[in-house]
Amino acid sequence: MLRDALLIAGKDLRLELRSRVALNQVLPFALLVLVLFAFALDPDRGLLARATPGLYWVAVLFSALLALQRSLSVESADGNRDALRLSGLDPAGIFLGKVLAVATQLAVLEVLLGVGVAVLYTTRITGWVLLAVTCVVATASIAAAGTLFGVVAAGLRVRETLLPLLLLPVLAPVLIGATRAFEAALAGSPSEGWPWVGLMGVFASLYIVAGVFGFGPLLEES
Amino acid sequence: MRPSVPVPPTEAVIRLRGVVALLGRFPALAGIDLEVAPRRIVLLRGANGAGKTTLLRTLAGLIAVAEGQATVLGVDLVADRRAVRHRVGLLGHATGLYDDLTVGDNVRFWARAAGAEADDAEQALVRLGLAGRLRSVAVSRLSAGQRRRTSLACLIARRPELWLLDEPHAGLDQDGRDLVDTILREATAAGATVLLSSHELDRSLQLADEVVTIAGGVVVADTGMSAP
Amino acid sequence: MSGNWGYVAAAWVIVFGSLAGYAARTIRRGRSISTQVPPERRRWS
Amino acid sequence: MTTEAHRQDIDSTGSNGTRVLGIAALIAMAALALFGLVLSPADANQGEVVRILYVHVPSATVAYIGCFLTTIGSAVYLWRRSRWWELVAYASAEIATVFTSIVLVTGMIWGRPTWGVYWVWDARLTSTAMLLLLLLGYLAVRRLPADHEVRTRRAAIVGLLLVPNVIIVRQSVQWWRTLHQKPTLLANGVGAKIEGLMLFSLFVGFIAIGLVFAWLLIHRFRLAWLEDQLDEAGLDVAIAERRAEGAAS
Numbered sequence: 001m002l003r004d005a006l007l008i009a010g011k012d013l014r015l016e017l018r019s020r021v022a023l024n025q026v027l028p029f030a031l032l033v034l035v036l037f038a039f040a041l042d043p044d045r046g047l048l049a050r051a052t053p054g055l056y057w058v059a060v061l062f063s064a065l066l067a068l069q070r071s072l073s074v075e076s077a078d079g080n081r082d083a084l085r086l087s088g089l090d091p092a093g094i095f096l097g098k099v100l101a102v103a104t105q106l107a108v109l110e111v112l113l114g115v116g117v118a119v120l121y122t123t124r125i126t127g128w129v130l131l132a133v134t135c136v137v138a139t140a141s142i143a144a145a146g147t148l149f150g151v152v153a154a155g156l157r158v159r160e161t162l163l164p165l166l167l168l169p170v171l172a173p174v175l176i177g178a179t180r181a182f183e184a185a186l187a188g189s190p191s192e193g194w195p196w197v198g199l200m201g202v203f204a205s206l207y208i209v210a211g212v213f214g215f216g217p218l219l220e221e222s
Numbered sequence: 223m224r225p226s227v228p229v230p231p232t233e234a235v236i237r238l239r240g241v242v243a244l245l246g247r248f249p250a251l252a253g254i255d256l257e258v259a260p261r262r263i264v265l266l267r268g269a270n271g272a273g274k275t276t277l278l279r280t281l282a283g284l285i286a287v288a289e290g291q292a293t294v295l296g297v298d299l300v301a302d303r304r305a306v307r308h309r310v311g312l313l314g315h316a317t318g319l320y321d322d323l324t325v326g327d328n329v330r331f332w333a334r335a336a337g338a339e340a341d342d343a344e345q346a347l348v349r350l351g352l353a354g355r356l357r358s359v360a361v362s363r364l365s366a367g368q369r370r371r372t373s374l375a376c377l378i379a380r381r382p383e384l385w386l387l388d389e390p391h392a393g394l395d396q397d398g399r400d401l402v403d404t405i406l407r408e409a410t411a412a413g414a415t416v417l418l419s420s421h422e423l424d425r426s427l428q429l430a431d432e433v434v435t436i437a438g439g440v441v442v443a444d445t446g447m448s449a450p
Numbered sequence: 451m452s453g454n455w456g457y458v459a460a461a462w463v464i465v466f467g468s469l470a471g472y473a474a475r476t477i478r479r480g481r482s483i484s485t486q487v488p489p490e491r492r493r494w495s
Numbered sequence: 496m497t498t499e500a501h502r503q504d505i506d507s508t509g510s511n512g513t514r515v516l517g518i519a520a521l522i523a524m525a526a527l528a529l530f531g532l533v534l535s536p537a538d539a540n541q542g543e544v545v546r547i548l549y550v551h552v553p554s555a556t557v558a559y560i561g562c563f564l565t566t567i568g569s570a571v572y573l574w575r576r577s578r579w580w581e582l583v584a585y586a587s588a589e590i591a592t593v594f595t596s597i598v599l600v601t602g603m604i605w606g607r608p609t610w611g612v613y614w615v616w617d618a619r620l621t622s623t624a625m626l627l628l629l630l631l632g633y634l635a636v637r638r639l640p641a642d643h644e645v646r647t648r649r650a651a652i653v654g655l656l657l658v659p660n661v662i663i664v665r666q667s668v669q670w671w672r673t674l675h676q677k678p679t680l681l682a683n684g685v686g687a688k689i690e691g692l693m694l695f696s697l698f699v700g701f702i703a704i705g706l707v708f709a710w711l712l713i714h715r716f717r718l719a720w721l722e723d724q725l726d727e728a729g730l731d732v733a734i735a736e737r738r739a740e741g742a743a744s
Contacts, residue, residue, distance in 0.1 A: 004335075011320070011331050018360065019322035079316025082284055087335035088308025152649045156641060165635060166653065169628035170660055173667035180671065195670065203663055206656075214652045217573060220304075242734060246642050247726060252737035272741075438741025454543045454608045461547040461601045462532065465554070466524070469707055472593050476711065480508030480718045483725060491724040 001093040008089070008097025012071060013104060021070050022105050030063040030113050034120055043121070052121050053182035057175055059113060061142070064106055065164060068146040071102050076155045084219065091216035095147060099211065103143035110135050127185030130193045134185070137200040138178040144207035145170055151218045174200055233296070235260045235384060235415045236281060240290035243280045250276035252439035253290065258417065261410045265430035266419040273439040274419040275314070278386040281417065282312040295383055308336060311382030313390055317373045321362040325352050325372050328361060333379035346379040350401070366393040378405065385409060387418040391425065403429050508717035516710045523703035530696040538693070544608050549696050551601040553704035554594045555623075560708070561591025562626070562657055565633065569654030572647070581647050582723065584654050585637055586715040590708065592630045599623055618669040625664045629657055643726060 016022055037055045041047040048055075075081055075098075084094060117123050125131070146167055153162040177196035184193030236258040243251040250273045258264055266274045279285045281294055283303035292299040297306040319328045326347065333343035347353045350371045361369060370393045377385070385406065391399045399422065406416050406429065420426040427433070435443040484492055509517075531549040538545035568584025571577050602620060603613045614620065637650035 007331070007334055011323070011327075014327060015320060015322050018324070018327075074320060074322075077321065079314055079318040080320065082279075082312070082314065082316070083318030083332065084335075085284060086282060086307045086310070086312055087332065088337060089335050148652070152636060152652055156639060156645075158639065162635060162639075165628075166632040169625050169632065169664075170656070172625055173663045176667045176671050199663070199667060199670070206659055206663070210652075210656055214573075214655070217648050218652060220648070244730075247729060247733065249730065249734045249737045252734050252741065436741070438739070438743070439737045440741040442741055457604050457608050458532070458543050458546045461604045462528070462550060464600055464604075465550045465597055468593065468597060469711075473707075473711060473714070476714045476718055477507065477509070480714060480721065481506055483718065483721045484506045484508065487721050487724050488728050491728060492721070 001090045001096070004089045004093025005096035005100060008094050009100040009104070010097075012074075012098065012101030015074060016101075016105060022067055022109070026063050026066045026070070026105075027109055027112060029066060030059050030109060031116050033059040033062060034113070034116050038120065048121055049123070052117060052123050053186065054175075054179045056113065056117050056182065057138070057178045060106070060110060060138075061168070061171060061175060063109055063113075064102075064142050064146060065167070067102055067105055067109070068150045068167075069160065069163065071098060071147070072150040072154045072159075081155065081219070091219050092212040094219070095211040095215035096208075098147045099140075099143045099208070102147060103139050106139045106143060107135065110139065123186065125186070126188055127190045127193070130181060130185040130190040130197070133197055134178055134181040134193065134200075137197055137204055138174055140204040141174045141200050141207065142171060144204055144211055145174075148207060148211045148214060148218075151215065173203060177203075233260070234258060234293075235295060236417075237293045238290065239292070241280065241287055241292050242289035243276055243285045244288050245276060245285075249288075250439055251280060254436070254439070255441055256434065256444075258415060260415050261413060262431045263406060263410055263416040263418070263429055265426045265433045266417060266436065267433055268419075268436040272436045274436065275388055276439075277436065278312060278388055278417065278419070279314070281384070282310045282386055283307045284312075308380075309382060310384045310386055311377040311380050313373055313377055313385075313387045315388060317361075317369050318376070319361045319369065319372055322360060324358050324360055325364070325368075325375075326357040328372060329375045329379060332376040336380040338379050338381065342379040342381065343375075346375040349378060349405070350375040367395060367398060370394055371398065374402070374405070383414055385414060385416040385418070387416065387420075389420055390418055391420050391422045399425060508714045508721070513710060513713050516706065516713070520703065520706035520710050523699065523706050527696070527699045527703040530692070530699050535692045535696040541609060544605055545693065547601055547605040549700040550704065551598060551605060552697060553700040554601065555598045556701065557704055557708040558591050558594035558598055558626075561587040561594060561712075562630070562661060564712075565591065565654045566656075566658040569651040569657075572651045573655060578647075578723065581651065582716055582719045583712075584651065586712055586719050588630055588633050588637070588654065588657075590711050590715060592627065592634060593711075594708070595623065595627045595630060599627060616672065618665070618672045621668045621672075622661070622665040625668070626661050629660055629664075633657060 034055070037051075037059075038048060041051060041055075043049075075084065114125075118125055149166045149170065150163055152166060153159040156162065177200045181193035181196040181200075184190055184196075234257045236256060238254050238256040241251055241254040241256075242249055252273075254273075254277060266277065268274050276285060280287065280292070280299070283294070283297075283299060283306040286303065287299050294306050295309055297303075297309075299306065318332075320331075323331070329347055329352070330340065330343045333340075333346070344353070347357060352368075352371055352375055356364075356368065361372065364372065370390075374390070387406075390402050390406075394402065403425070406418070410416055418426065418430075433443075433445045434441060527549065531546050535546070535549075537543050564587035565584045568580040568582075568587065571580040572584065599620075602623070606615065606620075607613050633650060633653045636653050637646055639646050639649070
């Protein structure tokens with residue numbers, strides 16, 4: 001299972017290195033969202049500074065949708081789904097591999113977006129440990145739930161509209177949790193942030209387990 | 223090509239009894255009876271929509287058997303059709319290749335996914351004439367014939383026990399078609415069994431040991447059930 | 451607070467109305483579809 | 496509402512059992528109207544609006560029951576391939592959606608005179624709204640224009656995660672609101688002291704709404720089952736036609 005996961009993750013990351021879709025399209029989109037928030041919320045009145053953690057995670061969430069669509073569209077093209085089923089790869093391994101690849105891309109995106117926030121919104125960054133751990137669990141949550149629901153929506157004509165409808169309500173706790181944890185870290189009171197990390201940890205574990213067991217049946221149909 | 227024969231030679235590789243398979247609500251196979259002995263090359267004939275592609279996909283364990291009995295390579299498809307998948311090689315209309323990866327990446331990935339070693343991928347690339355400049359070209363920039371060769375390379379690297387080929391000659395030049403025939407003969411010599419559909423009638427009649435004709439999702443003619 | 455009957459009425463009308471509407475729709479769909487199903491496949495009739 | 500079920504008509508989803516159930520539900524609803532709107536007194540704090548709760552609270556309960564049935568049905572379907580349970584999951588999800596909408600709308604109507612606003616970012620309201628969205632997601636997948644197998648498998652995965660999702664969403668929203676403000680809004684609401692006739696009216700509400708839920712569930716299940724049968728029945732004909740096509744050539 002682990003071997004299969006690494007094989008799939010390696011393939012997906014190689015695909016990204018060769019095509020640069022996330023780098024050339026998703027990252028600029030994320031930065032664009034940051035700039036749009038600045039237009040919508042007047043930076044001079046302090047609104048932007050107070051809303052920074054929430055805006056950061058909303059930007060991550062929207063970019064994640066694009067990254068997920070990309071990650072799943074490469075598998076639904078031209079018989080790749082059949083090829084995967086014929087390959088003898090463990091479905092759980094395929095799931096974990098895709099999650100790993102998406103999470104890696106999101107992590108890079110989060111770091112760059114963090115730099116963007118620090119520069120554009122002049123945020124003073126404190127509470128490094130909490131920030132980093134929050135990023136890890138939130139990214140795992142988004143990648144796991146996103147990959148599972150992405151496959152639910154994959155291969156259908158309505159997938160572009162179905163994935164946000166399914167995924168965003170489910171990710172609401174992650175958005176709330178990651179935002180509160182960031183607020184706590186930036187406010188210098190990390191102890192308020194750790195319960196949220198725990199909640200997101202539960203969420204991530206739930207979806208990883210669900211994906212490991214549910215991915216087989218999802219690949220199987222038809 | 224290494225031998226790959228766990229099936230005892232007298233046992234039929236494929237044994238279908240009244241197999242019904244559905245595409246959505248449409249019974250593309252409406253009761254197929256078919257028996258294929260090992261090491262044979264079988265040509266599937268039939269008009270468009272007769273059920274050739276569905277039959278090949280059902281044999282590969284991709285489509286569920288809705289009614290009837292089916293055994294492929296000793297695996298009961300009704301009970302567990304997943305168990306047969308990694309032992310067959312299916313070449314369909316779709317290539318199953320990642321457009322943004324290179325030829326070499328694709329063959330290596332699918333070979334490793336099937337549990338083959340790096341050597342097998344390398345040999346397959348050489349065999350299909352893809353070991354040179356083409357190895358590092360992205361699949362999206364290949365011609366149809368070159369894509370076909372890449373798919374075939376992925377297939378060879380898997381070393382399947384049962385080859386299921388949907389129009390393997392399509393899109394290939396003269397050399398490519400000859401190469402396909404040679405590869406298939408070698409595969410049967412090494413113990414594998416081949417089912418193919420083709421519009422290249424003269425060529426495939428020469429290649430095939432027997433001809434099975436299907437129409438309306440059932441077998442209407444079979445030139446020989448007897449073992450060679 | 452006695453002037454709040456309007457809210458009560460609105461809520462009850464919505465509850466009874468939507469349940470009745472949904473029930474009627476379910477029955478009507480059941481009727482139209484069961485005429486299409488062969489009788490031997492209708493278990494409870 | 497259930498009067499149509501009385502007719503002795505075999506071309507429907509009704510049966511003797513559901514007719515009895517339907518009559519009982521109608522009587523209970525009439526009793527609920529009598530007790531809830533006429534016999535029970537107005538509340539000391541809330542006044543007449545307390546009467547909304549007699550339908551609101553039981554609706555919330557059956558909505559939750561529907562969600563549990565959806566998750567259980569999806570789990571059994573994935574585990575045992577039971578089509579019966581898959582249909583239970585689908586039927587109860589649709590009914591849960593109806594009741595969740597009722598809960599939200601009646602809750603908002605109750606909130607306007609009680610709090611002065613239709614909507615507050617209260618944990619209960621917010622998580623119920625998210626629940627409605629999750630249910631809509633399940634129904635969207637179950638009604639996809641795709642193969643039967645595709646729809647049921649994918650919907651079952653969504654349905655399986657429905658209750659865990661609701662629990663996590665609830666937890667997160669609860670923490671979120673309590674960290675910001677004290678949840679005082681409901682202090683003089685549902686949990687407050689209710690006595691005598693008011694308690695009995697609420698009890699009648701549970702009976703009546705529960706009966707309606709059961710009646711709806713049986714009929715909706717049978718409807719889904721008939722849809723399934725229709726597919727199956729078409730199949731025999733299709734196979735025969737397909738074979739004839741082969742014989743003709």
